[in-house]
Amino acid sequence: MSSAPASSKPGSAPSVVPPALGAVSWHRYVVFFGIAIVGCALDLASKAYIFWWPPGPGEQGEWWLWEGYVGIQKTVNTGALFGLGRGFSSLFAAVSVVAIVGVIYWLFVRRAAHDSLLTVALGSITGGILGNLYDRLGLWHTAEVQKEFHYGVRDWILLRYGEFTWPNFNIADCLLVGGVAVLSFHLIFRSPKNDREDEKSKRTGEKAKGAEEKPAANA
Secondary structure: OOOOOOOOOOOOOOOOOOOOOOOOOHHHHHHHHHHHHHHHHHHHHHHHHHOOOOOOOOOOOOEEEEOOOEEEEEEEEOOOHHHOOOOOHHHHHHHHHHHHHHHHHHHHHOOHHHOHHHHHHHHHHHHHHHHHHHHHOOOOOOOOOOHHHOOOEEEEEEEEEOOEEEEEEOHHHHHHHHHHHHHHHHHHHOOHHHHHHHHHHHHHHHHHHHHHHHHHHHO
16 A cells, blocks of 8 residues: 655645656657758758859859848858857867757756757757857868868858848858747746646646546446
8 A cells, every 4th residue: 555755744744746757758859850960951951052152152242032132142150150259160169069968968868858849949959050060170161162261160141131231141050049049938938837837737637537537447
């Protein structure tokens, strides 16, 4: 006969210990790695195709998809997102590796992947990190590319409005920004309190279902 866990102090209410999270479902692995790998592949394929065109990076050349607003212009960024922190490619590469290891540990060792929205957001962010990390490791350039660009990130999406031009970016940057946006949504609308309430409702529903099935089994 089992008994419910009780508080060590006599007369006090029984303490409720939240159940430990079970193993992460294989579906979560598919979602996370699927988004990361497909996103990274799209980024690398688009950069390889765009940078195959002449002229080379650093040279003037614009191809407008929407004249004066949206176009293609090849540039190489030796900094971080949208050109911030130029000249620290090696540092950003090291931070990227640490970030990927941290994300995988958090999701699948600490089992944060039980949260589907968190899995999607971090999958997108990981895909973006991988796409830009490939460039920062100097795996993309050929002998014709100037030495100053060897460890830079290839950017090609051009946005302009009047006299204002947004720093060029790529699909990896879009994945990073999109993932952060989903994380922000998660923080605002899916707080730990809401998650606890959802878990409580789920346990209540399971108990009610069990109570309904028990009389049927006795019959």
